[in-house]
Amino acid sequence: MKFTTPATTNPIDQLKLVGKPLDRIDGPFKTTGTAPYAYEQHEAAPNAAYGYVVGAAIAKGRIVSMDLAAAKRAPGVLAIVTADNAGKLGKGKMNTAKLLGGPEIQHYHQAVALVVAETFEQARAAAQLVRVKYAAAKGAYDLAKEKDKAAPSKDKEEADTKVGDFASAFAAAPVRLDATYTTPDQSHAMMEPHAAIAKWDGDKVTVWTSNQMI
Numbered sequence: 001m002k003f004t005t006p007a008t009t010n011p012i013d014q015l016k017l018v019g020k021p022l023d024r025i026d027g028p029f030k031t032t033g034t035a036p037y038a039y040e041q042h043e044a045a046p047n048a049a050y051g052y053v054v055g056a057a058i059a060k061g062r063i064v065s066m067d068l069a070a071a072k073r074a075p076g077v078l079a080i081v082t083a084d085n086a087g088k089l090g091k092g093k094m095n096t097a098k099l100l101g102g103p104e105i106q107h108y109h110q111a112v113a114l115v116v117a118e119t120f121e122q123a124r125a126a127a128q129l130v131r132v133k134y135a136a137a138k139g140a141y142d143l144a145k146e147k148d149k150a151a152p153s154k155d156k157e158e159a160d161t162k163v164g165d166f167a168s169a170f171a172a173a174p175v176r177l178d179a180t181y182t183t184p185d186q187s188h189a190m191m192e193p194h195a196a197i198a199k200w201d202g203d204k205v206t207v208w209t210s211n212q213m214i
Contacts, residue, residue, distance in 0.1 A: 038192070038196055039197065039210075044199060044206075048199075049117065050118070051115065053114055053127070054111070054132070055111060055112065056109055056110045056132075057134060058105055058108065058134045059136075059139050060106070061105050061134050061135050063101070063103045063112065066102075066112070066131070067131040071129040074126035074129055075117075075122055075126075076117040077123075078116045080113055080126075081114040081116065105134065112132060115130065190210075192210045196209035196211065
């Protein structure tokens with residue numbers, strides 16, 4: 001992001017929004033349990049089958065073998081999707097890994113199989129029967145050690161810009177603070193479960209999803 005024009009009066013400073021008792025449109029629905037989430041579109045897509053994801057047990061490496069026999073024999077199982085039968089797999093423009101791993105594994109808990117069954121409980125039970133053998137590879141998991149090795153940005157504009165002489169001003173300052181702060185990984189507590197429903201009508205498909213990256 002490049003800023004080339006002077007800043008004007010900040011709308012936030014005008015106190016037209018911040019500090020005002022504005023009701024959230026979705027607030028009453030969420031607090032009363034009546035908000036329609038992606039998983040609850042049962043009337044629009046009745047008699048749906050359920051899929052349960054099997055995640056990779058290693059962070060980097062490859063799949064040596066995958067035994068699906070027991071899972072396929074489990075009650076209610078309709079299909080098991082893996083990289084071998086899913087067809088050509090790409091990745092989204094903003095994704096750094098394929099959404100379905102195999103044979104290469106690109107991150108811990110990357111999806112390696114999707115067990116589809118008549119009920120959620122049957123899909124979940126059958127997923128526990130999928131047996132995967134991995135060949136783990138050495139990885140780099142210390143961000144502090146690896147950050148200086150990061151590849152430069154491919155953007156045409158310079159990633160880092162500066163105005164003035166910070167080094168001189170900092171050296172001459174009567175009080176200087178140079179510190180690094182760290183915090184453990186944080187995860188927000190979402191109200192909506194991760195879910196998606198897909199309904200086919202001929203060549204047309206409608207998807208309800210609780211996903212920010214379509």
